[in-house]
Amino acid sequence: MLKHFFGLLLTLMLISPSAQANLSQTLKKIKPSVVGIGVHTPTGRPKNELRGTGFVVGNGQYVVTNAHVLPGELDKSLKQSMVVFSGSGKKPNTLKARVIARSEYYDLAVLKFDAPALPAMKLAGGEYQSEGSYVAFTGFPIGAVLGLYPVTHRGIIASITPSVVPVADAGQLSIKMLKRMRDPYLVYQLDATAYPGNSGSALYDIGSGEVIGIINKVFVQQTKEAVISNPSGITYAIPVKHLRDLLTEHKVAY
Structure with missing residues (x-):
């Protein structure tokens, strides 16, 4: 296939x-600017779900992706959080992120993480x-x-x-x-x-x-x-x- x-x-x-x-x-x-976008569930199996791709912009702490890549809603009871995956392989770095801007019309979203900056495009x-x-x-x-x-x-x-x-x-x-x-x-x-x-x-x-x-x-x-x-x-x-x-x-x- x-x-x-x-x-x-x-x-x-x-x-x-x-x-x-x-x-x-x-x-x-x-x-180095290409990252994964996903959801982290501490009690999940697996804990990390990769939902799409993103890329770093600005000061190195902002990530762009599609609005449709984001989950409809995070499950607070499961302590889910938006995350950015940096690096490559089976065990990338997991950086907690939050959505700061989105446009459903243009299918765009911008996230921010507070970890050390990554190279930006x-x-x-x-x-x-x-x-x-x-x-x-x-x-x-x-x-x-x-x-x-x-x-x-x-x-x-x-x-x-x-x-x-x-x-x-x-x-x-x-x-x-x-x-x-x-x-x-x-x-x-x-x-x-x-x-x-x-x-x-x-x-x-x-x-x-x-x-x-x-x-x-x-x-x-x-x-x-x-x-x-x-x-x-x-x-x-x-x-x-x-x-x-x-x-x-x-x-x-x-």
């Missing part, structure tokens, strides 16, 4: 030598990146199974398109989707495939490593389970301009 997932990694070999060298150097720079400007630009994203696809081992995918910006995702029939339309169709914002459509766990990954320029967007969804052709064995190859990312606005609104320097 995972052969499609691992097979995709071989496509890195198709990049031109210069671009591959740039990506290799960029990865060394940005990987630099945000690109607010202008849209050109279609055809080479980009990459690094996160924890299927991290709940594989553990905290960062995986990188690369591709191009295939289109700048309204945020509405096509559905097979009208019965699949939700009230939330109908409202968005009346006033959609533009997102990046990529030709690289994201997987469960990639939500919240930074989309960055291969050469500079600057964040130009945030991965937030994949167009699934059949069922959610089919995204692993039969991915559509269509991934969407929120332009970084909306993150910049959210950070500014909540007085987070970046």
